[in-house]
Amino acid sequence: MREKKKKRKWLRIAGIFFMLLIIGIGAYAFSVYKSLTNAVETMHQPIQHKSDKRPEQVTLTKKEPFSVLMLGVDERSGDKGRSDTMIVLTVNPKESSVKMLSIPRDTRTEIIGKGFEDKINHAYAFGNEEMSMATVENFLDIPLDYYVKVNMEGFKDIVDAVGGINVNSSIDFKQDGYNFVKGNNSLNGKEALAYVRMRKQDPNGDFGRQDRQRQIIQGVIKKGASVSSLTNFDDIFGALGKNVRTNLTFNEMKDIQKNYRDAGSNIEQMSLKGSGQTINKVWYLIVAQEEQQRVQNELKAHLELN
Incomplete structure (x- = not known):
């Protein structure tokens, strides 16, 4: 009889513990969801942009x-700034x-809405996201469905929020008082900002800078998606x-996560020469028509555009 009472007691304790665990997980999940929706609401900034290169709006579902x-x-x-990336x-x-x-950023092209040619990154200074999208659409001859703008001054906060990132530098260099070695480097937010800003010391110039930009973005995505970052979700x-x-809505973000997540594991980097x-007296990067056409064709094929 005593053994049965002991079994019932332990069963009750285990049941209570299990319920508390479920409630705790539920509260944690709700907290994550609430923090995420608040962030997305703040991030959401719709713009007046309708592409003439896509008859109907893309359907993520x-x-x-x-x-x-x-x-x-x-x-x-x-200073409103320029879109250096x-x-x-x-x-x-x-x-x-x-x-x-x-x-x-120094690519010479027509700035749509201004009627003259200039460096492509000046489009943002002239007309914000709308002019940047219209100018890049014209240059690549593809529709741009969405934009994501990141304040690079504050990007260090994002890197710090995920607990820092690792990058693989192709050269040794110094920038803003920081030393970077050839090979693996562990970076905090300020170091990541310095790493991505360096250009003049790189023998590959702006192309080397582009590679570092991609490393930083991929590093943040990889670290931010890891299980260890869950404890930092509020900071992130x-x-x-x-x-x-x-201009992505919360529902569109959910559709992308649901329907496109496998694509994120296969990222192919393209280059524009x-x-x-x-x-x-102004230095520009001039892209030959054949090179421009090559890139346009590859992107159109990937978007399944005729």
């Missing part, structure tokens, strides 16, 4: 390929792949809310 323009903007006090992502769920094209979402703006030329 139908798993259609889509594109994103990522803008890294140095926004400092009293411009990366186009095309996502194809059928191929389970992402193509990632960095556009050199807070940093994103302060420093990221996008050109030659330097000084025009009216």
Whole structure:
């Protein structure tokens, strides 16, 4: 009889413990969800942009390929800044792949809405996200469905929120008082910002800088998606809310996570080549028509555009 009572007692204790665990997990999940929705609400910034290169808006629930323009903007006090980082992502769920094209900031092209040619990164200074999207669309001859703008000054907060990142440098160099070695480097937020800003010491110039930009972005995504970052979710979402703006809605983000997540494991980096030329005492990167056409064709095929 006593043994039966002891069994019932331990069963009751185990049951209570299990219920408390479930309640705790539920409260934690709710806290994560609430923090995420608050961050997304802050990040959401709709814009007036309708592409004439796509007749109908892309439907994520139908798993259609889509594109994103990522803008890294140095926004400092009293200065709206320029988009020193411009990366186009095309996502194809059928191929389970992402193509990632960095556009050199000095690329000479027509600034749509201004009617003259200039460095492509000046489009943001002239007309914010809308003019940047229109200019890049014209240059690549593809529709851009979404944009994601990151304040590079505050990007260090995002890196710190995920607990720092690891990158693999191709050269030794110094920048902003920090030393970076060839090979693996563990970076905090300020170090990551210095790492991505260096350009003049790199024998590959802006192309080397583009590679470092990609490393930082991929490092944040990889670290942010890890289980160890769950304990920092509040800091991560807070940093994103302060420093990221996008026209993606919360429901669209959920659709992407649900229907396109396999594509994220297969990222192919593309490059855009050109030659330097000084025009009216200003240095530009001139992209030959054949090279421009090559990149356009590859992106159009990935977006399944005829």
